Amino acid sequence: MAKPVNSFRKVLTGMQLLGKLGPSLQRRSFVFFLFFLIAVMSGLLLILFSTGVFSVERNKFRIFLQNELGHAAQSVEQEYGVLSVEGVLLAERLSKQIEITLDTFGLNPADLKNNPQCLEPLLGQTVGLLRAALEKNKSSGVFLTLNATVNPSLITAESSRAGLFLKNMEPNVINITFPTIRLLKGPISIARQEDLDLLPQWQMEFSVQPGDFFFTTINGATESDLPLSRLYYWDPGCLMTGCYNKAMLLCAPLIASDGTIIGVCGFEVSAMLFKLQHTPASSPYTRAFTMLAPLVDNTLDTSRALYAGHFAAAPSGDDGFLSIKNPVAGIFSYVSPNGTIYSGLHHDINLYPKGSVFSGNQWALAVLIPNRDLAVKFIRQSRPIQILLLALFIFGVGAAALLSRRHVAPVVDALRKVKTGKVTHHKKTNIQEIDDLMAFLATQDESDALESDALLVQAEEMTQISPLVQSFIENVKTLSPAERNVFELYLQGYTAKEITDKLCISINTIKTHNKRIYYKLNVSSRKELLLYVKMIQGENHKTADDAD
Template identity: 45%
Template structure:
């Protein structure tokens, strides 16, 4: 019933608008317009408050707060986890250095002559395999390696870039256990793998190819240059790289193997693979589906994408990101923009992650952890949020129009009903609106009263009363006027000059309170009509 009433009210408003140009706006339409303006003023004030308080921009602020919290949590985890791996790497390097030096001494060799007896290398590697596998099983790492500064076949072509060593991979790097580690053999003598019963990977190699091995050349050179620094200040994290024969990106922690006489025998360390990084540091995508994490070197204020590791679901992995560095456009109030040549921009935040102590040989190298997402993804998310807010405001506007229509209809309806009754000749019902009720009562009394006759006019009564104040001469002139004579005819009848008649006229006008002969004749006509009405019995 209420819906039908509103529908009928809407039809009435449409009809009233169509008639407005001809007859003017009806009371109902005027009241509706006033109520609508009032409610819209309230709505506009509400919108202004939303703008001033930054509600429409709160989505960006909320995004920044969420990213800051998530980034803080992830950065602490990276700092703690990579720090633990660094400590384990330094510990492993110390144990390997002592063990290698002891085995060399037992065989009458010295660290400086490590490459002089190629046959000795396989024995040394076989003896250190258990130490490496034990360290890998205890570390939150995807691999462990040992590279000696020597090669088994120094006479082969390319031997200057070939180094003997061991590389073990943990196929379940997210599981840290002494018994459940699923180890695979990736680099090293095949005889060592067979003797220990290890499965080899398809990309197995006899020795390391260090021609492009930053993980080997950089720590070896720095260890030679900084002989006064302990190995705890010489470990190095490489940029992400793909090892020969493997397509997976990895970061390698390399720690020099330094003998007691200062000879650098090689390096050892742990691997953090792309898979392990993804399993450990993938951000929460419940709020932003395309959010991903990125650990990258910071070079001249730019994020080196080609040396980074990424964490995120497969659906959000940045496949469109090139190897060009990411230029940072900071924004202290919203989120930063990260631009890359020939690639879509990203938005997010980044924070420095300290991988080295302050007195490290690599203290100048900076790393950052970034939380990023495609710019268009954030824009669509915020647009959807603001669109929901605008839809809500639109619904509020429609509701205000419906309320205005309902109130105006409810208020005007009794008044219109009373007017219809008056037009039909009835008394009219009470509207309980004092002003309207007074008007209706007045109109009703006016309808009941008889039509006023000329003789009942207040001015006419005063005119008639003032006739008695005329002198005899003035009354004679007045009577002739009543008979229809002109001023000149009256002068001839009374044998008076026209000037005397004019003087009598002025006095008559003054006493009867008229301003001209024309007005005087109007009252005379009214006296004639009153006389006729009396004769006919109307008075």
């Protein structure tokens, strides 16, 4: 326990001494080199920042986003544009086919609801058109929903609609020779007739409700007199009853020649098909993903979006959204309600022609990555530079310590020799100022020594010197050079304080020299020492008078 206390006391004493005497020359030199090193490192960091070394990874990421977004946006606009055109053409063909079939029954389009017995034959006549359209286009399904039900007397008749839904099990491949088409909704008799397998989720009819794809399309066509090419509707993130996969539906109204709206038809783009077509290319950003979502008030509606890429990184939740923040260095930030931040770029997607009923519905395609992943990537990229800068700084501190010590060593050595009075034994340091100073001091010491020796010789030659003075003079010869310097200054009348200033030594050193001088000269105090000095000086004056 005593050792730590003693160590602490030594440190405290050293700090107090440092406060009184000020920092040493070596410490001053080290601080100077350290400040110089900091200035150099600051300049180096400024150069690195100005040249964009630390933003290389961010620039790479921005280029990756631009390339992926540009490719995906062009592909989405082209593919969805083709499906929009094909959907309108399909609606026109189905409307004609349905009118022809109704005419064979002697019915008008308006009589469709009241004649459920003709629905199955009518659907049988349209399956060929639906199948041909599905095999021709890259879509996951094609559907026809009539504004009628097979059994109007059922309780669920208001939410049930007859129709057909054909699913393509390999939507990313157009395979005319071996099509993989299954029946999801529609009469079983048609499946037998067309040799179609039923999906496990098969249902007889569509379940519809206000606000869904069916009623939204019907209402839009009812309230407008625009041509069919301005009436189609893209339903976002639709999940039909019995389906297990989200999808976007292109919905085009079936309008008879007399203006009656018979139903709705269109294509399905499933989440799986979107993923197969628009997953970001292989890159170091493994958790990047593409998202097609409705754009509402500068937010992306993630609850009705389609995703392609790393699903684990995509936003979760059925009622979520991403708020778009201002870009930094050309990269946008997207913040979810739970605080998760994504970085990326987005591009507005125009799915409707100008002046169409639903042209006010905005869509955006975004390529995103979790901000945390991006931060880790940036840190890893800059880590070698950070390690190098840290190593340079540590090396610089060590070099500053070594240089300050080597730089100050000759000065400290010269001062030590001056304190001990060994300037005559000084070796050249090849530092002009120090060598000149030491040569000058050595000359001064030789001159003072000669004067002191002459004085002692003169004192010895005095015939009437008391034994005490004679003994004192003999003892003076035993003084060391440093002690002799102090003694000679006493002879010249200097005080102890003045000697410390002249010899550049501390008062403690003077006290040490005094003790040794008192001991060697056999005196007990400075007063007695000065008395002997006066006696010698008196003898000198007496001798000089006798000589005269």
